[in-house]
Amino acid sequence: MKDFVHLHVHTEYSLLDGSNRIKDLIQRIKELGMNSVAITDHGVMYGVVEFYKEALKNGIKPILGCEIYTAKRNMQDKQPGVDSDYGHLVLLAKNQTGYKNLMKIVSLGFTEGFYYKPRVDYQTLEKYSEGIIALSACLSGDIPAAILNNDYEKAVELANRLNTIFGQDNFYLELQHNGISDQNLVNQQLIKLSKELGIPLVATNDAHFLTREAAQSHEILLCIQTGKTINDENRMKFNTDEVYVKSPEEMYENFRNVESALENTVKIAEMCNVELEFGKLHLPGFTVEEGYTPYEYLKEKCYKGLVQKFGENCSEEIKERLEYELSVISSMGYVDYFLIVWDFIRYARENDIMVGPGRGSAAGSVVSYCLGITSIDPLKYNLLFERFLNPERISMPDIDIDFCYERRQEVIDYVISKYGKDKVSQIITFGTMAARAAIRDVGRALDVPYGEVDVIAKMIPFQIGMNIDKALEINPELKKKYELEDDTRLLIDTARSLEGLPRHASTHAAGVVISKEPIVEYVPLQLNENNVTTQFTMGLLEELGLLKMDFLGLRTLTVIRDAVNLVEQGHNKKIDINNINFDDHDVYKMIGEGKTVGIFQLESAGMTQFMKELQPSSLEDIIAGISLYRPGPMDQIPRYIRNKNNPKEIKYHHPMLENILNVTYGCMVYQEQVMQIVRELGGYSYGRSDLVRRAMSKKKVSVMEQERKNFIYGITDEEGNEVVRGAVKNGVDEFTANKIFDEMMDFASYAFNKSHAAAYAVVAYQTAWLKHYYPVEFLAASLNSFLGSSDKVSQYVNECKVLNIKVLPPDVNESNVKFTVVNQKIRFGLAAVKNVGENAIQSMIAERTQNGLFTTFLDFCQRIEGREINKRCIESLIKSGAFDSLKVFRSRLMAVYERFLDGIAQAKRKAWRVSFPSLI
Incomplete structure (x- = not known):
């Protein structure tokens, strides 16, 4: 019997992208020789998509489900002392219909039935029962609870009702073996019920941790979640260490007297066949004026913006760039996407809500610029469209927008009113236990005196990416305490077992998702502090083809707005902050003097000193400054300053690099420069150059060695057509080409997105201009x-x-x-x-x-x-x-x-x- 283990997946296995807990779970299943497994967390569907992907990748069949909470009466009833009690019921999705119904049931538990827990009633189950297999659950299930309450007739009534709701062979009475004496009594009565009512049995394994040895860590986790200590007699606990992932042999040994229950695990596994769909877009349609197709409407808006931005006699080069971008946007199916973004930004501007000049790679798009989505000229600053949207890299465009901090919600409200409340939702995010927090949480749960815990927690270095293992390596004092003190070793080992676990769910500060159909058709929903949010995180929403974007509140935009308003009130002068002189020598002089307090991105002590050394003279210098002042590229700062002040010292490995690197005085600073080098020296397309840039940043050694050959010597396809020309054919000798490729490799892992830096440099300059003149x-x-x-x-x-x-x-x-x-x-x-x-x-x-x-x-x-x-x-x-x-x-x-x-x-x-x- 190696087909099916039923898991109540607690928070230790849920939810984050690439969660090691899910990987550990799948690895355990593989080691035990099983080929299918069900995941059923309590009341939520966290981790379902990650689990699904990881299982398939490892040859394990994923069975998707949820252990829901059932209301004793109607789920709208919320009377204190009456409706705070609830039961459990396990639901597994048989097919796509069942998966969709499961998401609706889980969502309704939060949006309509929440009372201490997300509850649903039997009427809701009747409405959404199609495609679902139900199991009677653990000792907290309605039927086991009735048995333990000596109400066998109630158990019969509930079993018949659930069997009617889900249909014969879609409802099972669930036997478990967990070391709890009450379970033996319940099992006997469930076997009796099965014989009397003809409802089949199933043997399941209620697992809250992977191995028996993890029981103590799980107890500590429960203490942390419930705010109790291990010495509290009234704390929540399982009173058994049997709720771990058992082997098929153990399951067979436990249920050898009811083989039909074991056989039904195989039957259920065979019946459950859900296939999640990735990559298919579910963008909402944008309603355009009569007589237009969406593409025609988008194109007209772009050409109208083109005249406003570049004049009626703009160059053919600009028009060609616009046409090229429009063709890519159309071919990739993103016309409606751009219209949606254009529309709510139009709404913001028309209602005097400050909108930022751009954020991220969207600033590299002429279409974005012409539509007013961004307000920085991508051609003037040599920003690349392919860094934003690449026909050779199929992924959703990502347009994040900064709004006035105080009025951001008005834009979200507009989107909700336009597309419908059921089609717009905020997005969940999860906080995890970092190293120090894990030490402190575990210390409280173990009842260790605060002073002792504080000493150990403060020995964990405070830096990005720090974990307990690293801390033990680099702090000899901590390692010595760990090796010599038993209490310290217990504290650290327990914290290490829980480190990285999700600690709480909250609402993402900016993320909003908009869908074609009601969102619950694609993802389950929940309530976080009265906000409806998705149960899946941003990355998963994109993989599932949903439109996700960030509506960010940028405090600096509110400062700019208020300053402009004060100027108008006091000086009777209206300022168009987007059309000030960006080449004002006096403004750059002020920045170079270190008078940067209040200036966006430039007011930290380190950046102020950098600006004093740099003596910026153009927006390009501010763009470079924002890009360089980060770990990694900071090593380039002395060279950048030296070359700026002494242009004769600038050296290029090859003359073809001058047009690419002259704007940064011979230094590689931007991701876009890597793309240009690969394109102009190696003969790559811009689309392919972006793929190389991404591979370099992730340091994929085998891929890079092949790309080195491609860059130097070129590529031809099977028919002999030249796909990449190669640097040698473009007049670059082999030694120099290798040297340039090496420098790109060293630099690419910390190169910055120039489009993002350029947009933020505009905001920095605007604040500096206001500070200088007003x-x-x-x-x-x-x-x-x-x-x-x-x-x-x-x-x-x-x-x-x-x-x-x-x-x-x-x-x-x-x-x-x-x-x-x-x-x-x-x-x-x-x-x-x-x-x-x-x-x-x-x-x-x-x-x-x-x-x-x-x-x-x-x-x-x-x-x-x-x-x-x-x-x-x-x-x-x-x-x-x-x-x-x-x-x-x-x-x-x-x-x-x-x-x-x-x-x-x-x-x-x-x-x-x-x-x-x-x-x-």
Whole structure:
């Protein structure tokens, strides 16, 4: 019996791309000699797609399912003390219909039935039962629970009902062997039920961890998930170490007296045949005006934008580039995609919602530029379309968009209203246990004193990619404690077994998916903090052919918007921030002087120093700076600065490199440069050059050695046609070609996407331009963007002092919620004063607006009494100087304010008693 093991897959096996837990599970199944396995997590379908792919890759048949929670009454019933109880039921998908129905059942459990758990009722099961095999589940199943409650008649009733819902041979009574005494009683009664009702039995293996030895780690994991410690007698626990993945031999030994149950595992495995479809697009259609096809409509919009961007007499080269991009977009089936993105960006711009100039490789597209999706000229900066969309690399285009931080949600709301609430969803993301967090979590669960755990956790170096094994290698002190102290070894070993596990699910900060049909037809949904999200992550959604994009809130765009508005209010001057002079010497001079506080991407200490050394003189220098100031390419910085300042020192391995590398003073900086070198020296197509660039970045040695030969000598197809010309045929000698290829190989793993850097360099320059010409308005806007951060507020207030901009203290008669500009001075915003809440501020502003300015402190106290302003708030206002304009020393106010407030409150109460004596 080697066909089927039933798994309740707990979080230790779910969910992330390439999850090692899923790989471990499949490896275990292979080692045990089985050829099929079912995955059924509790209430969710996390990890289903990863499991499916990994199983097929290893020759294992995947059976997809879920162990759902069943409501005792209707799933809409949510009465405390009554509906908090729920049962379990295992559902397996037989076919595509069953898989779709399973996703709907699981989704409804969250969106309609959630009450402590995502529950569904039997009426829902009746509606979506087609294509599903149901098993009666573990001891928490409705039927086993009835048996344990000595209600055999109820068990009969439930068994008959479920058999009717799913149909004969689609419902099975589930036998388990888990070392729990109650299970033996339930098994006996289930065998009896099977004989009486003719409902078949199935032997399953309820597995929560891979091997018996992992039981203790699983106990710790349960403690972490439930907030308990291992010494808590009331903690959730299994009271058995038998819930591991057992061998076929063990299963046969456990159920030798009911061979039919074992045979039915094989039968079920043969019946379940779901095939997930990857690569087929499910993009929503875009409705165009009557008389147009979507392509015609897209083309018209592009040519209209072409005239606006390049003029009516633009070159044939530009038109050819546009036509080429349109043909690729059309042939790859992405016309509707571009129209959808164009439409919601159009909506944002028409409603004065700030949109960024671009993000990622989309800035390399002329179509994107003409449609207004991006606002940086890809031809001027030599950005490549193939880096974005490559006909030789079939993958979804990825257009991520930055919006004003405060108004991003308005754009999402527009998309929801246009395509339908059921076709738009946010996307799930998962937090995992990093090394330090795993140590701390396990320490709490093991009841180790905090101080001891803290010492060990802090021995884990704080750097990207760090794990416990690496920490033990590089920190001899940690390794010594591990080797000498038993308690430390237990803590670290347990943490190591749980490291990398998913810790929690949340909503992705920016990801949104839009589908052709209701999303639940393609992926299961759930609720995260009242947001409907997919249960599959971004990468999986793309693989399944769904349109995913990032609606990102960029705080800097809000700063730019606010600064521009303040300039218009104070100077009666309207600024078109996208059409300022990008070649302003004075702006670059300011950056080169290190005056970069508040400037996007350039305000860190390291980047400020880099700019002072670089002395940028063009946007190209800012683009290169953003690209170089990262681990890896930072090694190129001295060479870049040296070559910029001494152009005579620039050397090229071959003259053909000059046109490609002159913009970066002979240094390789961008991925696009790698593509150009491969194309112009090696004779590759741009599409193929992008594939080589990707392979280089992933350091695929065998692939690269073949590409080296292709680059140097070229390729011909079977018919003798030249596919790649080769550098030698293009006049590059063999030695030099090898040298260039070596340099590309060294560089490609950390090369940066120039399209992304160029778009962000535009935002950096815009903030620098505003700071140079309108420093008061720019810094006021910057302060407003960080009202909740005292560190940032302090930093920007200090910058105002450096620039001799006077920052006036808060004032109850003049300050608003945010920082404001008054006669080229900045008035402190009340929201930046600690302990002064939004409601209190609005009360003050409303009072002074309706009844005039406050004349004395007593006047203020009398007029705001009874509003949402407490003593702590008054104290903070006094200390911050908000009453200084009333000409009373702060020390005197601090001495009397409590008596003032108490006296006013007492006087009001006394007046109330005099007015209403009969009520006393």
